[in-house]
Amino acid sequence: MALELSLLLEEWQRTPSFIDQVQAWQVTPAKPARYRPLPEWLADEVQEALRRRGMNQLYSHQRAAVDLVHAGRDTMVLTPTASGKTLCYNLPVLHAVCTDPSARALYLFPTKALSQDQVAELHGLCEGLQTQVQSFTYDGDTPMHARNRIREAGHVVVTNPDMLHAAILPHHTKWLRLFENLRYIVIDEAHIYRGVFGSHVANVLRRLLRVCAFYGSRPQFILSSATVANPGDLARELTGREVALVTESGAPEGERHTVFYNPPVFNPQLGLRRSSLLEARRIGARLLSAGISTIGFVKTRTQVELLASYWKRDVPERLRNQVVAYRGGYLPQERRQIERGLREGEIRGVVSTNALELGVDIGSLEAVLTVGYPGTIASIRQQAGRAGRRKGLSLALFIANASALDQYVVTHPASVLEQSPEAARVYPENLLILLDHLKCAAYELPFAPDEAFGVETTAELLEYLAAHRVLHQGRDGRYFWMSDALPSHSVSLRSAAQDNVVIIDQTDGRAEVIGETDRFSALTMLHEEAIYLHQSRPYQVEKLDLENGKAFVRSVSADYYTDAELAVRLQVLDTLEHQRIGAADHAVGEVMVNAMATLFKKIKLDTHENLGWGKIHLPEAELHSMGYWVSFPSDALPFDNQAWENALVGAAHVLRHAASLHCMCAVSDIHTAVEVRDLLTRRPTLYLYDAYPGGIGLAERVFRSSDEVFSTAADMVAACPCEDGCPSCIGPATDSPTGVPNAAVDGDARVAVAERITAPSSRKQQVLALLRAAVHRAG
């Protein structure tokens, strides 16, 4: 098959219509394996078991990792998918149990499907051992009668953070044997634990270590992760410890072609490009027809079905049954069947959302198509890693869509190919998250008055909870839980504010949950009569029940969308830090946002005509969060009020996207607000703030790297092929039109012109001027 792929790649390189659209074509040469002998310290029976499975040596990174673990170091392994990283933790664990049968290990996987795969692998290895090593999965599906046995006899307990949080830690006295003898905590796919989820998990791990310390154990951490820029930081923020890093993979890699493809522009006037999905249809069908196994990653579930059906239609008859769709919402059994088909080569083509991006074992495919930027650079890399895992030629093809973010990525291929990947950030100090877990921790074990729970301010937090009668300080000074509620019940690890609004589709009498959003966003997205777009399908909101956190929607065919006007009052409560760059003042601090949805407009798709409006009757919402803001003296730029407003609104739109790129978070995690004459600064001011109560560290990150965020934003706007700013770069125009658009100027020349113009009248130029002024260091 490698032959077919290499022929096809050669053909594409010769075909102008293809190669002209390629922004980057990188060839990574094949890399041979680097082997090391099995370590001598490894228990004989484990060595035996490995040999019997044909493993007479280890890859160099496996050997490095197990040696570090054996030397007592907390260790993190960062190597590509399918480089055999599970052995990095299985070997030390099996060695420990074989030399001391009372030893225990806890494996944490972010999802259930993953843990099943890894347990199967561990079982296989255990079969060859004389020592009976018991490994069990403990999750919501574990039957009651089996649980007792797992608590007593499980050497390796495999679970997920949610289960650890809600079922194991609050009942730690029943897990005496595990906690007394816990030697290793294995955290697989550690890069998943970022943002709000990561902040929760970091706190759950604090609780875990606290319980371990109580029972006299001090387990070692073994983490595995996809490549991130800041592995050491991530591990420290998650576990509170310094870890040793293993980054050099010794696994063999085949020759890999990475291609960035930008669909052709078919309407230069409007800057319209061919649909990325249709390009993926054509290219994917070509690959499949040539007998090349291919996986397509798309962004939504609808696209999964769509692309899979296109491919089925376009491939030769004999291949039709070998192309499948795979996405969340399928039953586990069906998913297992597809995974097996992929591993065994019976399935040649698959289309998926991110569900397959995690380490589920599907064997190796030859070609990967990533259709649309999946949100983070790590995701792109991991998706690309699905191709050509150990030997042979492989292709990773990224097909950009027309959005500003995608266009930025495709025209800056270095950001994926060369630059370091994004940092995965955890912010365990979010006050609300911290407080929630402090309660859970107090339920589990009383707090000594001088005990630190990750933060120096623990004592103050405990006093606060005692003053509110959640805790009680006993005569010995310790703080005890004082409520008949189980605190972990009201804390979900997957969100910051405990209550979300779930979106329930009532079409055809079903009641299917199709999504969820935070309450704050619900005001503008889910008010009654709003058009809610889900997987590019319009739904109308029929009822918003804020009290019970439910929005009921029904599928409609509408050619308009709604845009709610949110009257936002943003108040700065405390400025934590600020710095001046040129004329601009950058600051970060605590903000309170009061928002009231007042009315909404109906806007026609395509033409953006205003079709009418309606009133919204919802209570005011309040959000306490962390914010970043930048303000300018009003004479910093030759703008009148209207120009300032245009510039601030447009810049806010693009900055939100640039910031999400930098912070490795979803665009919806960041909200914006602008004031032409701000209450605090009395100057034109632009705010970005975390969309979660208490903040999750995003605003602070923007503050720290404002240079990069603003220049990325400026690049996004400058590179957009539109003439005077379009919805994809600086957002839709505000009601009042700006001056006459400038005549079209091409490329870099246009930027130069913009800089010379003293009073730019085009929205796009106004935005660019503002973005540059914000980080322009005079002299």
Place this chain on the structure above:
Amino acid sequence: MARRTLQERLAALEASVRSQHPAAADSEGRTAGNSNGGAAGDGDDATGRRTPVGGPVSGTESVSLDQTDPFAALGFTPDPASGILRRELRLDLLMRHGRARFADLLELDLAGLCRLAKVPPCRPSSLRFYDTETTGLGTGAGTVPFLHAVGWMEEDEFVVTQYFLRDYGEESRLLETLLANHLTGPDGIAVVSFNGKSFDWPLLKSRLAMHRLPVPDVPQVDLVHPSRRFWKQMLPRVSLGNVEASVLGLVRTDDLPGSEAPSRYFEFVADGDPARLGPVFDHNAADVCSLVALTVHLAGVVNGSIPLEHASEWAALGRVFDEWDETAWASRCFESATACPDVSWREVWLHSLHCKRLRAWATAEALWLNLTQRHEWTVRPCVELAKLYEHQRRDFAAALHWAETARRRAAAFPGGVRHSSAGLAATVARTAQSDVLRALDKRIERILRKMRG
């Protein structure tokens, strides 16, 4: 701008979250008992989260055993050895508690009850009646029993000792005292409780684990299981209160619902005044006394020394004897059940199955005929009759008659194919119905074949 303190930030942050999620405050502030119907927003504040006036709460201030000791007024004094607050109630053995006297325990033959509870036989003097009041309903690490009561026979008295956890820091000493005084004896003791096997005892084990104390291995006589066997049919819920009222003839006056105990304890912990705990202490002591009355009653039922009133009780006892292979006793119980005025389909049916097991065909036949006549919807007795005539009596015409009757009824009454149609999901009933119909068709076919051949 002045820096805000962490406390201010926290308060504002929590307030802002709560104003958006009224439910969040509710779930934390509510007490376990929600029986006082109107416990909406305001009520919760009263019980859970009012900030105390004047400075932070501190343990040393809140618990002060000064000159006018309010605990002494409630009968609690410090245990000389450990300093743990305890109260001892000594009850004369001739005192009545419901229908039973404590003295009844003395002569009690416990063999049957022990056998029913699957514990080794034990003497009445080695029983330790145990009940707790706790800070919550879960058995997680943060639920604390703040009151332990143990009752036992001592010469001519029944003694109840209650240990009260005045301060969380004392728990380890309290548990040690409890274990030393009551739960480690030379003469194989057994703990008697109501629902203790799944609540009080695991919770005690959890507390012992928290304090790294050894967990004694004590046989558990949990009266909730035999109680369910005997009274599940009679009572809407087999709770100690319901059993007291309907079986033991006990009426409590001024009793505090057990569910209010946690909030009363939290109030005490906050302000140090135990006055409002008085009813909790009394409720707990009354529970322990009821355990004695219930033990006497259940042992009497199993021994046959207490006459039963209801058919369902007799049938339950019959099944117990059947399990023990004491078929003669079982038969007598089922006969008594069938003779009860309140006998229902279920008891007659159980009796007939007992007879079938013993191959007492004549009695079984009579019972089935009785059932088919009294309940025109019932199917299974018809099937049994068909089997009886086909295989035992080899009267194929009668067999065919009953098989066809069964088929007709099964088609007409989907619920009739199970012993009890109550609470059965319609779909289950339908599946069962189609299965039964298929089986009956086969049976009819076979009988017809036999008649021909």
